Amino acid sequence: MRRAGMYVLLTAIALVFVGPFLILLSAAVKPSSQAVFSFPPDVIPRPPVLDWVEEAWTVIPFPRYVLNSVIYVGAMVPLHVLVSALCAYPLARMRFRGNNLIFLAILSTMFLPGEVMLIPRFLVVSQLGMADTFAGVILPGLLSAFGIFLLRQTFAGVPREIVDAARTDGCHELRIFWHVMLPAARPTLAILGIFGFISVWNSFIWPLVVLKDSAKYPIALGIAYLAGITGTDVRTLAAGTIISIVPVIVIFMLMQRHVLEGMRGAVKG
Amino acid sequence: MPGQRWYTPYLFALPALALFGVFFVWPALTAIQLSFMEYDVVSPPEFVGLDNFVKMMGDSKFWTATLNSVLFLIGLFPLLVVAPLLLAVLVNQRLPGIRTFRMLYYLPVVTSMVAVAVAWEYVFHQQGVLNWILTGAGLLDQPIQYLLDPFWALPALILVEGWKSMGFYMMIYLAGLQTIDSSLYEAARVDGASAWHRLRRITVPLMIPYIAVAITMEMLDAMQVFTSVYVMTKGGPQDATLTLGYYIWSAAFEHYEMGYASAMGLVLWVVLIGMAMLNYRVTRGRS
Numbered sequence A: 001m002r003r004a005g006m007y008v009l010l011t012a013i014a015l016v017f018v019g020p021f022l023i024l025l026s027a028a029v030k031p032s033s034q035a036v037f038s039f040p041p042d043v044i045p046r047p048p049v050l051d052w053v054e055e056a057w058t059v060i061p062f063p064r065y066v067l068n069s070v071i072y073v074g075a076m077v078p079l080h081v082l083v084s085a086l087c088a089y090p091l092a093r094m095r096f097r098g099n100n101l102i103f104l105a106i107l108s109t110m111f112l113p114g115e116v117m118l119i120p121r122f123l124v125v126s127q128l129g130m131a132d133t134f135a136g137v138i139l140p141g142l143l144s145a146f147g148i149f150l151l152r153q154t155f156a157g158v159p160r161e162i163v164d165a166a167r168t169d170g171c172h173e174l175r176i177f178w179h180v181m182l183p184a185a186r187p188t189l190a191i192l193g194i195f196g197f198i199s200v201w202n203s204f205i206w207p208l209v210v211l212k213d214s215a216k217y218p219i220a221l222g223i224a225y226l227a228g229i230t231g232t233d234v235r236t237l238a239a240g241t242i243i244s245i246v247p248v249i250v251i252f253m254l255m256q257r258h259v260l261e262g263m264r265g266a267v268k269g
Numbered sequence B: 001m002p003g004q005r006w007y008t009p010y011l012f013a014l015p016a017l018a019l020f021g022v023f024f025v026w027p028a029l030t031a032i033q034l035s036f037m038e039y040d041v042v043s044p045p046e047f048v049g050l051d052n053f054v055k056m057m058g059d060s061k062f063w064t065a066t067l068n069s070v071l072f073l074i075g076l077f078p079l080l081v082v083a084p085l086l087l088a089v090l091v092n093q094r095l096p097g098i099r100t101f102r103m104l105y106y107l108p109v110v111t112s113m114v115a116v117a118v119a120w121e122y123v124f125h126q127q128g129v130l131n132w133i134l135t136g137a138g139l140l141d142q143p144i145q146y147l148l149d150p151f152w153a154l155p156a157l158i159l160v161e162g163w164k165s166m167g168f169y170m171m172i173y174l175a176g177l178q179t180i181d182s183s184l185y186e187a188a189r190v191d192g193a194s195a196w197h198r199l200r201r202i203t204v205p206l207m208i209p210y211i212a213v214a215i216t217m218e219m220l221d222a223m224q225v226f227t228s229v230y231v232m233t234k235g236g237p238q239d240a241t242l243t244l245g246y247y248i249w250s251a252a253f254e255h256y257e258m259g260y261a262s263a264m265g266l267v268l269w270v271v272l273i274g275m276a277m278l279n280y281r282v283t284r285g286r287s
Helices: A002-029 A051-059 A062-093 A099-111 A114-127 A134-141 A145-156 A160-168 A173-184 A186-201 A205-210 A219-228 A234-268 B008-034 B051-058 B060-091 B098-110 B113-123 B129-136 B153-177 B182-190 B195-206 B208-223 B227-232 B244-253 B258-286
Strands: none
Touching: A002 A051, A002 A234, A002 B060, A002 B098, A002 B113, A002 B153, A051 A062, A051 A234, A062 A099, A062 A134, A062 A145, A062 A173, A062 A186, A062 A219, A062 B008, A099 A145, A099 B008, A099 B258, A114 A134, A114 A205, A114 B008, A114 B244, A114 B258, A134 A205, A134 B008, A145 A173, A145 A186, A160 A173, A173 A186, A173 B008, A186 A234, A205 A219, A219 A234, A219 B113, A219 B227, A234 B098, A234 B113, B008 B258, B051 B258, B060 B098, B060 B153, B060 B195, B060 B208, B060 B244, B098 B153, B113 B129, B113 B153, B113 B227, B153 B208, B153 B227, B182 B195, B195 B208, B208 B258, B227 B244, B244 B258
């Protein structure tokens, strides 16, 4: 009996978190004969139609935005992981002058909030001739304290014997990094990959600042653009928004265990 | 040691260090420099001393934005510091299917803020579900247009921001809860302690480091609110949702007052670091 009550409570709360998405979904697939808004709400589409999905796909260059987001994800996720791993390896496994300084410098980036850095970073990117380019969107996002921190922890835990054995075999550091460290860190790499995918797919502010040409917009910016077009039908906007969140929700559902464990790892440090 | 020379570690760290220099150190120095300049992107920057800071003191919009950001800070506290702790306690039970509930509560976290903002516009619609619930329950006589009402727009945005991130904070607390030895609770239960007592006497004291993390992050998040404002209200109606993040962005990229915007950014930056340090001191003193 107590348990049943618990499930009622858990489900009620779940409805609060999922409800707005369900309302959006319902608006996206309702036939035009059925009002989007009404008292009481009439959320079951009769019958569900894909007209608005089609419309959203053509009102703005949707496929272009999706392709752009795929490009950003494809470039940023592997490069971010590689840059983080390369930096984390010596921090975890080598003794050298300035290692603490480097680690502190990287950690300090967490205290430079993105919003505050927006303007000066935009000016630097402009001076480098990267305003309104893919590179301008990609490069500043490759360094993260989170990635370096998490991989440093992981590398530090790789057993000494394996590394020593590789060294006796005459492996140089790059080979050890590539053939011993990276495979040993596979679960952490997966976590960074998923988090990277989610954050790049959802990225909004930085592309908004860097890009003038809307043909280079990632999908989230495309949705904001669609929302800003006056006269966009509420169903079309709902449909566009639903399409934009499907990939990230699918990835999240498939990988949810890693995501939630990654959170735990990051907090515990 | 084969293959390792003195410069090997630096070579490994080089890409990260280069990015650090170009996209963190250089912009940070640029920000400080620009704060003392007037720069409209078209003509060359001009040194104006403390003018930007003086202007800020007399700029009523800046103070409105500051006040609104502080209201976000206060309004998000129960949503991001308190409620997620209760949620975490709730989903920390051993129940079949509990992972699914955790996942559902976390869903808004992985979705883009833009999508979340759009979804909530449907909830807040004059004939939307929120008005239906509130009028149905007799709490409202007339449906409200939340985002067009100078009084309701800010609470509405606070609700959206809190809803979006609550799952993230829940996971932080959940990580903490899983480090607590369950025998503590069993002992308390044997002694007849109520659920409220167990929360107050065991959970909260042991969770103080995690509460400190949550408070620090909540402050940083609240002071930087931007995307929800950009998509839903553009700072309106009548500056009711003008936040520091939005005002700085608008000064820089709508009015091209780069120097003034940088000066405001610098002030915000100092405030954020101050808040983080204060919080660190206070919580370290307590634990």
